[in-house]
Amino acid sequence: MLKVLNIVGARPxxxxxxxxxxxxxxxxxxxxxLLIHTxxxxxxxxxxxxxxxxxxxxxxxxxxxxxGSHAVQTAAVMTAFxxxxxxxxxxxxxxxxxxxxxxxxxxxxxxLGVKVAHxxxxxxxxxxxxPEEINRLLTxxxxxxxLTPSTDADDNLRAEGIPDERIRFxxxxxIDSLYKQLERANRSEIREQLGVAEKNYAVLTLHxxxxxxxxxxxxGIVGALQEIATKLPIVFPAHPRTRKALxxxxxxxxxxxxxxxxxxxxxxxxxxxxxxxxxxxxxTDSGGIQEETTVLGIPCLTLRNNTERPIxxxxxxxxxxxxxxxxxxDAAFSALNSIEMKEKPRxxxxxxxxxxxxxxxxxxxx
Ligand code: UD1
Numbered sequence: 001m002l003k004v005l006n007i008v009g010a011r012p013x014x015x016x017x018x019x020x021x022x023x024x025x026x027x028x029x030x031x032x033x034l035l036i037h038t039x040x041x042x043x044x045x046x047x048x049x050x051x052x053x054x055x056x057x058x059x060x061x062x063x064x065x066x067x068g069s070h071a072v073q074t075a076a077v078m079t080a081f082x083x084x085x086x087x088x089x090x091x092x093x094x095x096x097x098x099x100x101x102x103x104x105x106x107x108x109x110x111x112l113g114v115k116v117a118h119x120x121x122x123x124x125x126x127x128x129x130x131p132e133e134i135n136r137l138l139t140x141x142x143x144x145x146x147l148t149p150s151t152d153a154d155d156n157l158r159a160e161g162i163p164d165e166r167i168r169f170x171x172x173x174x175i176d177s178l179y180k181q182l183e184r185a186n187r188s189e190i191r192e193q194l195g196v197a198e199k200n201y202a203v204l205t206l207h208x209x210x211x212x213x214x215x216x217x218x219x220g221i222v223g224a225l226q227e228i229a230t231k232l233p234i235v236f237p238a239h240p241r242t243r244k245a246l247x248x249x250x251x252x253x254x255x256x257x258x259x260x261x262x263x264x265x266x267x268x269x270x271x272x273x274x275x276x277x278x279x280x281x282x283x284t285d286s287g288g289i290q291e292e293t294t295v296l297g298i299p300c301l302t303l304r305n306n307t308e309r310p311i312x313x314x315x316x317x318x319x320x321x322x323x324x325x326x327x328x329x330d331a332a333f334s335a336l337n338s339i340e341m342k343e344k345p346r347x348x349x350x351x352x353x354x355x356x357x358x359x360x361x362x363x364x365x366x
Pocket of ligand 1: 010011012040042043067068099100101131132207239241
């Protein structure tokens, strides 16, 4: 019997861990698992809604670390998590993605000699000003088992000197949740509630510190959005960080002036899936949304200068646009003017809804 602590902390973790918890529960003769929520994200809309939508069981432990500077948040997770590892003596701790909770929990385990599995290992933006890139690099260095979503990630890990025995290409577990919830999401009435018609609106998300914490960058993006909204309504579920930044920089009223730009609260998993799956265009600086739009064949403009998910550009619908207003406008209008999508969307290998099974196989076999 393998005892595993599965870690969730922030919004993009829940849809990755959900299918893994289920797969372990299906093999209850081989696994006992405990779900630990660090509390990095704590708002109902950023956390609770996902437990309901993804049928995640209530966490066994909630660490309640909340917000803070990177040092404060990372240290708070480590301090709260260490006694749990000492008490529970797990065989494995499984961390996902690249948030501060991911690195903090991996670091605790490496010092206690407890094995760590990292899901979504090997992604690299090669931009060390992103906190997530530091979290990815360090977590991959100390984790014992590196479970990758695409083979470019395997190459990145090998190039950093990580031996093949520690690497397993398992595919993209976020897509397990997408396929599983698609039908349920179709029952959401979010489009009707917002008064938008299929293929006749854009969806925007924005939360990267590089985009929202700098006044000029954010003002530039807002200006471009106002212009796009004159041609196509935009729905913008705003992250709390972004909402605060818009207020601080006095940009909220500029956004609200534009009737075709609806700023709404962050959405749960099902409503958000329903919303972007019917969009004509998605504009985002998120990582996961680049992948989800690729699978569904929705055109995606990524408002960043780099991506750790290049396969979404090579095979999928993603275009890296950057954040200068002229380039955002160019890319948006050329996407709107192209009548047909290039070809049928191509889904990357092993983004097939079965990654969680391969992850638990890998843990069993390691
Ligand atoms: C974190 C992750 C990022 C991920 C994002 C998804 C890190 C370094 N960053 O960024 O990779 O893409 O989550 O959302 O781990 N806040 C609330 N309520 C909440 C959570 C946050 O109001 O439930 C506010 C707080 O003011 C907080 C700020 O948002 O200071 C930022 O939260 P934090 O967890 O530090 O980082 P994110 O920007 O959410």
